[in-house]
Amino acid sequence: MVRPLHAKLTRDLWRIKGQALAIMLVIGIGVALQVMMTGFVASLTQTRDAYYERHQFAQIFAPVARAPEHIAHQLQDIPGVANVQTRLTGMGLIDVESRDIPVSAQILSLPTHELRHLNEIRLTAGRKPDANKAEEIVLLDSFATAHNILPGDQISVTLNGTRRTFDVVGTAQSPEFIYYAAPGEMIPDDERFGVIWIGRPALAAALDLEGAFNQVLMTLLRGAVVEAVLDEVDRVLEPYGSPGAYGLKDHPSDRFLSEEIAGLEISAKNVPPVFMLVAAFLLYIVTSRTIQSEREEIGLMKAFGYTDTEVSIHYLQLVAIIALAGALFGCLLGVVLGRVTVPVYTTYYKLPFLLFRLEPASFASGILTSVGVATLGGAFALRRVFKLTPAAAMRPAAPPDFSKAGQFGAWLMAFLDQPSRMVVRRLVRQPWRMLGAVAGIAAGMALSLSMLIIYEGFDTVLDRTFNVIDRSDATVSFVTNAPVKTLFELDRLRGVTLAKPVRNVAVVLRNGRHEHSGAITGLSPDGQLFRALDSQVRPIRLPDKGIVLSKPLADMLQVGIGDALTIDIREGSQMVVTTQVAGIAESLIGSPAYMNIAALNRLMNEPNRVSGAYIAIEDGAQDSVYAALKGMPMVAGVSLRREAEQAFQEIMNQGAGFSRFIMGFMAFAITFGIIYNVARVAQDERARDLASLRVMGFYRGETAFVLLGELGVVTLVALPVGILLGNSLTALIAAGFSTDLYQIPVVYAPKAYGVAVAVVVAAAFASGWLVWRDLGRADITLALKTRE
Incomplete structure (x- = not known):
């Protein structure tokens, strides 16, 4: 048998179904984000740890x-x-038929024995090379896929100035290259950088490193x-030209993956509560309106013997059902979003597998938090229930006292018709x-605006980096630091209109307890092809x-400017200078x-040395320049600016960058949900007044103007407030999206502000x-009656 209060609860939910759905949407989005982000934290962490352990990923690199x-x-x-393993590594150029320019590749040695070893590769096709066959190699799987290279194919590689032909016997993945980019770059690109594994004897002979x-x-x-x-490793290896050992946390691949996981953890803690608070606010409004409109019903329930606790539980059930339904919808949505987003991460990070892991704790936390916060919002409104006695509740509420409210001036009355005065009177x-x-x-507009500005921020990173800072057509890197005359050889190539030097030196920068392992980039002071910019986007003359x-x-x-900085140079004579x-x-990419370059060379006591060059190429001469670069033995790699820009665009549309699209869509949905809820609450509150106006002879349009005019004024007032809130929120979200990569x-x-305003309108x-x-469908007679 259905209890009377349960029947009433069902009728109430149906009556406010529109508002309930809007609130469920807000709660669902918050829970979905928590489930998705927490699931990816667990999935990425466990996959990474299992991958490292299974393939014995090193903890120290020297x-x-x-x-x-x-x-x-x-x-x-x-x-x-615990374990020590030595190996050989070098750089080479792969001649790929599908590309006009050579592709840089890192070449690593494999042990001659078949026992397990550190940084063990994971074969995806074929087999490992025979240590006694110098022509057999294994290629990085993602690079081979990008160029459609299969086991059994042959490729040409320029290694240590000598061009050789190798047989590809297998493809593989490695925990060392979950995230990888060419040396000196930060943007991974499967087509522009590869990894080759070869038997150690063959690589030792090619690099002249037998016995070393x-x-x-x-x-x-x-x-x-x-x-x-x-410290001990550096002490032992210092006499042998070591630039310094580093731990796993400083390994580029692990660092970027760990930062992604850390960013997801922060987002999972900070983002969902925002949606929960908005939902609690909306539930407070709905519950307050419901209690106010059901004043006489509450009195009757108490008169029939229902206690304050039973009446309160009845209204809390209304809140809890909405919150629980929203949370369950959010759990389902979070699972769907998580599974849909998995391919994004497997493209961005070269993991052997990634199964979206469901975290039971995130489900429980999402449901309990949403129901708890919603109940808290409803509890504030339920305080009125305890104050009402049956006799007082069944009497009409005393008319509100507006004697102290703002009054209209005669000048304003002359310009406003009756419906307009009704709108202004309610606002005042x-x-x-x-x-x-x-x-x-x-608040809804602030969410939308902040995401739109973030979109513009990503575009600014691209434009400023690849059009304002870097104005070259290509970057050429050399096998070793070369004399400056090498730059003149590039400048004399037909089609090259300008060549400017660059030198990269590995250093550790220190200021007291603060230090950073990185590199100093030596540039020509005029900054014609690559330049440093100040905060006003003006070039800085070095x-x-x-x-x-x-x-x-x-x-x-x-x-800051003028402060002393210690530079521990990890190349050449390895001096420490101040x-x-x-x-x-x-800088919007990296921390350069x-x-x-002349000052840097003086610091190194190595005058007139360069490690690469930025070049500008005449239109139509690209093919001839690329062909010439392929034949230059000192060239270790060529990076095209337009390809780097395309690769970075792909990176920003994946991983953490991809999540901005999900959050943007959710922000727009929440904006609509909030505005719709405000409109429906106003309609329910004034249903009797609007019906009275229709009975008094007002047309439907005039009656709607009284209600919608109020919504219009509120929306217009909210626009500048939303812009101010959006500017503040954008800074927080931008900090969350920013990483060491960008x-x-x-x-x-201006476009973002215009679109945000358009979304709200x-x-x-x-x-x-x-x-x-709904006003056209409303029953005037029913609206004028007291609801039972």
């Missing part, structure tokens, strides 16, 4: 120029070290102090209710002395440091149309 093999025994004796190694991989015992081990006499509606609409830091790097090191910060540059600026975007018109439609 490059050297050349060290004898017996040094490995000294490294093994360092306290805390140029990289060490190490794992540690449980409880070992990484910093202490790194119930300011707090109107402010609540303004706050709700402004001085003869001092260093120019990017703003993210200066913030990291906590230094210089001053001469300027702060705005710049110096005048920083998203907060830009002035369109949502107001759509909500107004729905209300207009």
Whole structure:
């Protein structure tokens, strides 16, 4: 048998179904984001850890120029070290038929034995190379797929100035290359950079490293102090030209993947509560309106013997059902979004597999949080229930006292007709209710505006990086630091209109306890093809002395212009010098440091040396220039600016960048939900008044104007408030999207403001149309009756 209060609950839910659905949408989006983000945190973390463990990914990496093999025994004796493995690594150029320019490749040695080893590769096709056959290699799977190279094919590789033909016997993945990019770049591109594994004897002969190694991989015992081990490794390898050992957290692949996981964790904690608070606010409004309109019903329920607790539970059930339904919808939506987004992450990060893992805790947390917050919002409104006695409740409420409300001037009365005065009178006499509606609409607009500005920020990163900072056509990198005359050879190539030098030097920058391992980029001071920019996007002329830091790097090191900075040079003579910060540059990609190339060479005691060049190419001469570069033995790689821009565009549309589209869609949905809820609450509150106007002879249009005029005024007032809130919210969201790979600026975007305003106005018109439609269907007689 259905209890009377349960029957009433069903009727109430049906009556406010539109508002309930809007609130369910807000709650569902919050829970969906929590389920999706928490699921990806668990999925990426567990997949990464399992991948590392299964393939014995190293914890310490130590490059050297050349060290004898017996040094490995000294490294093994360092306290805390579990395993030591030496290997060979070098750079080469792959001649791919589908490309006009050579493709850079990192070449790594494989042990001659079949036992398990550190950084073990995972074969995806074919087999491992035979250590006794120098012509057999394994290619990185993603590179082979991008160029349609299969086991059994042959490729030409220029290695140490010698061009050779190799047989591809297999393709593989590696935990070392989950995220990878060409040396000196930060943008991964499967087509522009590859990895080759070859037997160690063959690579040793090609690099002239028989009986020696140029990289060490190490794992540690449980409880070992990484910093202490790194210090000892540097001490042992320093005589052999080591630029410095580094731990797993500084490995580029692991760093970017770990930052993605950390960003998702922060978003999972901070984003869903915003939606929950908005839902609690909306539920408070709905519950307050319901209690106010059911004043006499509450009195009757108490008169028939229902206690305050039973009446309160009845209304809390209304809130809980809406919240629970929204949470369940959010759980389902979160699972769907998670599964749909998996291919984005497997494209962005080269993981062998990624199954979206459902975290039971996120479901429980989402449901409990949404129901709890919604109940809290409803509880504030239910305070009135306890104050009503049956006799007082069944009497009509005392008319509100508007004697202290604002009054119209005679001049205003002359310009307003009767419906307009009704609109203004309600706004003036119930300011707090109107402010609540303004706050709700402004919050929805702020979400939409912030996401639109973020979209513009991503576009600004692309434009400023690849059109304003870098104005070259291509970047040429050399096998080793070359004399400046090499630059003249490039400049003399037919089709090359300008060539400017660049030198990259590995360093550790220190300011007290703050330090950063990176590189200094030496540039020509005129900045014709590549330049540093200040905060006003003006070129900075690199001085003869001092260093120019990017703003993210200066913030990291906590230094400003004029401060002293220690530079630990990890190349050549490996000196430690002190210089001053001469300027702060705005950089939207990475955390670079710049110096005048002549000053950098003086610092290195290596005058007139370059590690590459930026070149400008005449239109129509690209093919001839690329062909000439292929035949130059000192060229280690060529990067085209337009290809880097396309690759970066793809990166920003995947991973963390892709989530901006999901959040943007949800922001627009919430904006509509909030405005529709405001319109429906106003309609329900004034149903009796509007019916009275129709009986008094007002036309349907005039009656609708009284209601929709109020919505229009509230929406117009909310627009500037939403713009102010959106500007503040944008800074927070931009900080969340920014990573070590790129920083998203907060830009002035007139288009974003226009679209955000259009979204709010369109949502107001759509909500107004729905209300207009309901007014035409309303039964005037029923609206004038007291609802039972």
